[in-house]
Amino acid sequence: MRVLFAITPGTSTFLPLVPLAWALRTAGHEVRVASQPGFADAITRAGLTAVPVGRDLDMVRLLRGYGVTDEQLEQARAGLSPPFDVVDDPAHATWERMLGGYADAVDGYRAENLPMIAGLVEFARRWRPDLVIWEPFSYAGAIAARAVGAAHARQLWCLDVFGLAREHFLRLKAQQPPQERADPLADWLGGYARKYGFPYGEDLATGHFTIHQLPASLSDQADGLHYLRMRYVPHVGVATVPRWLRTPPARPRVALTLGFAADGFSGGFAIGVQEALDHLADLDVEVVATIPDAQRARLRRVPANARLVPFVPLDALVPTCAAVIDHGGDGTVLTTALHGVPQLAVGHHFNEPIMARKLAAQGGALQMRPAEATGPAIREAVQRLLTDPGLRAGAERLRAEMHRLPTPNDLVPELEALTEKHRSS
Known part of the structure; x- marks a missing residue:
């Protein structure tokens, strides 16, 4: 089968995906890794085939353009910010706090993904992947997968703060009067669903299934999501033992x-x-x-x-x-x-x-x-x-x-079965 990895540029979010990409390649599958053009060298240094899509974007420079200060950047780096801080403290699970947090988060997702979406969808329509694997910031991968009927999965490199926060948000959303059930993430992703001709589904936010590299003792799972546990395999890129x-x-x-x-x-x-x-x-x-x-x-x-x-x-x-x-x-x-x-x-x-x-x-x-x-x-x-x-x-x-967790190689047959289950004919 054909497997497309979709990532926004970032070494710390890309390297954890490499062992699974290689497991799929050594099992005989075709693998491509799509990202912004400036990240292609990092992908090829891992021995993988890069697909440059869209244009490059410097997120820190973009934030500076919006007038974000050093102090605001430092505050954003001090642990989790809304809506994800609900994972750290359930007392933060209020409608107003989470709604505002999602609005801010979607602004960031939009800025990070916009340069890639059109180019990624165009490549997917030509290459026709069977499975798209995307890291949690790269919603462009979910959009491209649905545009061509591919199965798609998130591959986590951290705690599933994204799925857990989404679970809290949807619970609070259901408690609101129908006319007040705003949903910034669904609205943003739903716009691309309409553009590319498919209905919105929550899989756009959380994937058909999720590949999790943390053992159960160190992580929680969101109810209703399908998780595949996988053993973490260290990969640091080009390295020499001194x-x-x-x-x-x-x-x-x-x-x-x-x-x-x-x-x-x-x-x-x-x-x-x-x-x-x-x-x-x-x-x-x-x-x-x-x-x-x-x-x-x-x-x-x-x-x-x-x-x-x-x-x-x-x-x-x-x-x-x-x-x-x-x-x-x-x-x-x-x-x-x-x-x-x-x-x-x-x-x-x-x-x-x-x-x-x-x-x-x-x-x-x-x-x-x-x-x-x-x-x-x-x-x-x-x-x-x-x-x-x-x-x-x-x-x-x-x-x-x-x-005791399955290695990336062990996981490949299950990925093949889930791809067959979720992709559209």
Whole structure:
């Protein structure tokens, strides 16, 4: 069958899709990955076939054009904003709050997807995919799938805050008088449904089914949605294992990794790197910190027990570690969990704070809010990660749970069956 992946540009949202794309290719299916032209190089570096559609759009530059300030960007990065913060706190599930939140969210979806929609539909009409897989921000994929009668699925790279928020919203919408049941997302997607000649359905918002890469202990599911669990397979793009990493460490190794995008996009790191390094300096450990060169230049000193590198493949580093300090990002959390390593998660962006709490509740990790992550608190947490057998046991339980999930290759036959079920003749 022919499988089309649709993504808006973003390394952190694209890389989690690559293993499934390759599983489909090695099973003999034709695979294409469509995105804006400027993202084609990132797709081809993953060994996949890129389909440039539409035109390029710089979202940060667009927001600047609308007069969005640094302070507003920082507020938007501090955890979940409406309507998705209902997942963090059900008390936020009020009609007025969620309606306003969806109106703002749709403005962003419209700006991100508009450059791609026409070109993606045109390509789909010529190539005729059987299945379209789209990441949660890329509604253009759902529109193109329905325009040609293809089955389509969301592939999540995070908690399903989108499906869960939609579930709350639809419940509240049904409680409103008929004349007041506004729905910004359905109105926006419904306009494209009319344009391309098909009826609106909720699958445009949430897919015919959803591919979920988080184990059940770390994620909730929306009622009424069809989820396929899949084991997370780390993929970081072009990477080389350095020589120093091939030798077992002489002392317990602690990784400090705060996200390759955090320093440049999501309001900076969640903790003070200098303070953390200073308070770990007297422990009998080797600290490996993945710090961009620009951040390293701002450090006043580097302790003798610290190795600073701008990048190292996380799936090669983590197996050599006794503990990991991270930002609660999905890829970092899942890579660490795959190897049964206890972690300290300090999250502040999007679903990271929720992920950190779920990790701690599962039993294999500690979590802190950024304001709590002082040098002494981080030092104490690392000592616990290295010595608490309960944390090690919890991390091993999470590892075992993840390894029970089907791999991308295992999932292919089910995708074939669901494609046959949902595509139009």
